Amino acid sequence: MFLLLPFDSLIVNLLGISLTVLFTLLLVFIIVPAIFGVSFGIRKLYMKTLLKIFAWATLRMERGAKEKNHQLYKPYTNGIIAKDPTSLEEEIKEIRRSGSSKALDNTPEFELSDIFYFCRKGMETIMDDEVTKRFSAEELESWNLLSRTNYNFQYISLRLTVLWGLGVLIRYCFLLPLRFKEFLSKHVHLMCYRICVRALTAIITYHDRENRPRNGGICVANHTSPIDVIILASDGYYAMVGQVHGGLMGVIQRAMVKACPHVWFERSEVKDRHLVAKRLTEHVQDKSKLPILIFPEGTCINNTSVMMFKKGSFEIGATVYPVAIKYDPQFGDAFWNSSKYGMVTYLLRMMTSWAIVCSVWYLPPMTRETDEDAVQFANRVKSAIARQGGLVDLLWDGGLKREKVKDTFKEEQQKLYSKMIVGNHEDRSRS
Amino acid sequence: MIRSEPPALLTGSFSQASLLRLYHRFRALDRNKKGYLSRMDLQQIGALAVNPLGERIIDSFFPDGNLRLDFPGFVRVLAHFRPIDDEDPGIRDPKEPEPLNSRMNKLRFAFQLYDLDRDGKISRHEMLQVLRLMVGVQVTEEQLESIADRTVQEADEDGDGAVSFLEFTKSLEKMDIEQKMSIRILK
Numbered sequence: 001m002f003l004l005l006p007f008d009s010l011i012v013n014l015l016g017i018s019l020t021v022l023f024t025l026l027l028v029f030i031i032v033p034a035i036f037g038v039s040f041g042i043r044k045l046y047m048k049t050l051l052k053i054f055a056w057a058t059l060r061m062e063r064g065a066k067e068k069n070h071q072l073y074k075p076y077t078n079g080i081i082a083k084d085p086t087s088l089e090e091e092i093k094e095i096r097r098s099g100s101s102k103a104l105d106n107t108p109e110f111e112l113s114d115i116f117y118f119c120r121k122g123m124e125t126i127m128d129d130e131v132t133k134r135f136s137a138e139e140l141e142s143w144n145l146l147s148r149t150n151y152n153f154q155y156i157s158l159r160l161t162v163l164w165g166l167g168v169l170i171r172y173c174f175l176l177p178l179r180f181k182e183f184l185s186k187h188v189h190l191m192c193y194r195i196c197v198r199a200l201t202a203i204i205t206y207h208d209r210e211n212r213p214r215n216g217g218i219c220v221a222n223h224t225s226p227i228d229v230i231i232l233a234s235d236g237y238y239a240m241v242g243q244v245h246g247g248l249m250g251v252i253q254r255a256m257v258k259a260c261p262h263v264w265f266e267r268s269e270v271k272d273r274h275l276v277a278k279r280l281t282e283h284v285q286d287k288s289k290l291p292i293l294i295f296p297e298g299t300c301i302n303n304t305s306v307m308m309f310k311k312g313s314f315e316i317g318a319t320v321y322p323v324a325i326k327y328d329p330q331f332g333d334a335f336w337n338s339s340k341y342g343m344v345t346y347l348l349r350m351m352t353s354w355a356i357v358c359s360v361w362y363l364p365p366m367t368r369e370t371d372e373d374a375v376q377f378a379n380r381v382k383s384a385i386a387r388q389g390g391l392v393d394l395l396w397d398g399g400l401k402r403e404k405v406k407d408t409f410k411e412e413q414q415k416l417y418s419k420m421i422v423g424n425h426e427d428r429s430r431s
Numbered sequence: 432m433i434r435s436e437p438p439a440l441l442t443g444s445f446s447q448a449s450l451l452r453l454y455h456r457f458r459a460l461d462r463n464k465k466g467y468l469s470r471m472d473l474q475q476i477g478a479l480a481v482n483p484l485g486e487r488i489i490d491s492f493f494p495d496g497n498l499r500l501d502f503p504g505f506v507r508v509l510a511h512f513r514p515i516d517d518e519d520p521g522i523r524d525p526k527e528p529e530p531l532n533s534r535m536n537k538l539r540f541a542f543q544l545y546d547l548d549r550d551g552k553i554s555r556h557e558m559l560q561v562l563r564l565m566v567g568v569q570v571t572e573e574q575l576e577s578i579a580d581r582t583v584q585e586a587d588e589d590g591d592g593a594v595s596f597l598e599f600t601k602s603l604e605k606m607d608i609e610q611k612m613s614i615r616i617l618k
Contacts, residue, residue: 082615095611110562110578112586112594113603115484115541116611118565122488123512124614125478127456409481414567417483421578422570 081128088416091117110421211321211362217291221323222385228325229293231360238293281318291321322363322381324388361388445506445513449616453509457502468492468500483565487544507531511540514613535600537612542599552593555583 095113219238221228232238363384368377445453458464460472470489479485492500492508513532529536545553545561558579566575586594586602594602 082617095606110582112545112582112599113606113611114565115544115561116606116608118482118484119488119541119544120512120612120614122479122482122485123509125476125482126460126473126488127453127509127614127616129476129478410483410485411567411569413481414483414565415569418566418569421566422574 206360211364217319217321219291219293219321221325238291319365319367321365322385324361324385327358363388457505511537512614514615515609534608537608538600542596552595554593555579558583
């Protein structure tokens with residue numbers, strides 16, 4: 001798309017001039033403040049202007065649609081069907097009550113009409129279910145100009161790519177020669193992350209920074225995209241735990257390991273939970289080591305909910321510092337559907353979004369209580385993160401995206417229903 | 432934003448807006464973008480997999496051993512669940528086939544969830560099998576058999592040991608089917 005530039009000589013000249021201008025601008029406005037951690041208010045202004053443009057664009061679209069009498073597709077985030085939240089028991093009782101003329105005593109029995117409940121519930125899930133919704137990219141209620149091409153769009157995307165390229169370059173130039181100077185490398189790390197952040201035109205608001213993770217602890221956050229890492233790392237020093245990726249990510253990971261002690265795993269190793277737990281415990285017990293950054297969900301969710309946290313990281317017994325990350329979807333969808341896109345496509349999409357706007361909340365540290373097991377602790381942390389970020393707390397396992405559901409949930413339904421039709425069979429045999 | 436329109440031949444069952452929503456949903460379920468749905472696509476809906484009758488419901492989408500579900504087929508099954516009061520009863524032409532969401536057709540849909548071999552009768556054996564799906568391992572065989580026997584006896588009028596569709600409708604004549612087998616799509 002924006003890579004196919006026309007090879008007109010006039011345009012090339014213009015490009016050359018604009019590039020030099022851009023570079024000088026870059027130096028002044030971006031790199032220098034990045035080093036000192038200062039920022040101008042430019043990006044906030046940029047954000048405000050974008051918002052105004054989006055609102056105007058949506059209005060225009062609606063008006064246009066009305067004129068042509070078309071249906072304007074407005075996705076609903078709350079689901080497309082009307083559901084009443086009644087339990088299995090209540091609904092079946094109601095169905096039976098409406099069907100039979102005999103007085104409803106509490107003897108457990110089976111009715112032909114019971115099937116209606118399961119049938120309708122099943123159909124409702126086919127029309128609309130929570131999980132599939134969570135895994136499609138979060139639908140926006142107003143359009144954000146990302147699917148159109150116009151000249152503004154192309155111009156800005158070029159600038160962003162240049163910035164990003166510069167960020168990567170600087171990172172490599174600084175990181176490799178400095179691998180033995182830990183103090184300096186820490187700062188360089190931070191600076192590089194900050195450059196990356198600016199390259200993506202990311203506007204991040206950090207809340208409650210006094211709760212930032214300390215050494216010897218584990219930092220736990222919900223996971224939407226690999227950019228989460230950049231966002232968190234630009235505000236603190238962490239050791240990463242993660243799966244070794246092939247390709248571009250792998251190269252970046254290897255470079256990072258040289259500068260800082262991180263813990264990388266093969267995916268097959270990850271399955272061996274004891275090994276993982278052992279390595280993590282060792283790292284955590286060494287108080288001089290940086291806090292570990294873990295995303296316990298195990299896969300990217302589309303940032304509207306927080307799925308079941310895998311309990312491994314919570315078994316270790318260290319202090320957990322929860323962090324909630326929430327992206328504002330209006331400016332660019334940060335969600336990475338790893339079964340759909342590869343890394344490079346994803347990065348391209350990120351580069352060509354308008355901006356990445358998100359908020360990061362540092363929550364007060366939590367430790368496992370004596371009467372809690374790892375699962376309960378994990379759920380407690382998850383609820384805290386969900387509540388803070390305004391995300392929906394879902395019971396479904398993030399692994400649902402790839403595997404089918406476990407049978408234990410179905411058994412629970414069956415148990416509930418059996419109680420209704422069989423109940424205490426001592427009563428029946430007596431009567 | 433949608434990127435394409437649903438096929439145009441389905442007007443008359445759902446409203447245009449509802450069709451749009453269902454088409455979007457069809458595409459979301461079609462993970463590999465094949466253009467049709469397979470049983471696997473439906474089986475991966477978590478909330479459906481925990482429904483004790485999940486497999487029976489999926490079966491109703493793939494009649495006669497079909498392996499692919501296209502969008503018209505998808506809509507045809509879901510049309511059974513359209514609320515009845517959406518239509519104006521005065522307008523309907525009596526010569527036209529009954530709409531899919533009529534009371535009779537809703538009952539017929541529920542009937543075929545029980546009628547495993549599609550022979551038009553629910554035998555005691557089929558009743559037992561469906562009951563077993565609904566309760567899993569929680570109930571003993573004797574208890575289940577007595578329940579199945581009792582149910583078939585109560586509904587069976589001509590004494591052939593099975594429940595025909597007419598007997599089924601008779602035993603449910605007081606039931607408010609319309610409400611229990613309807614799903615309302617938000618506008």
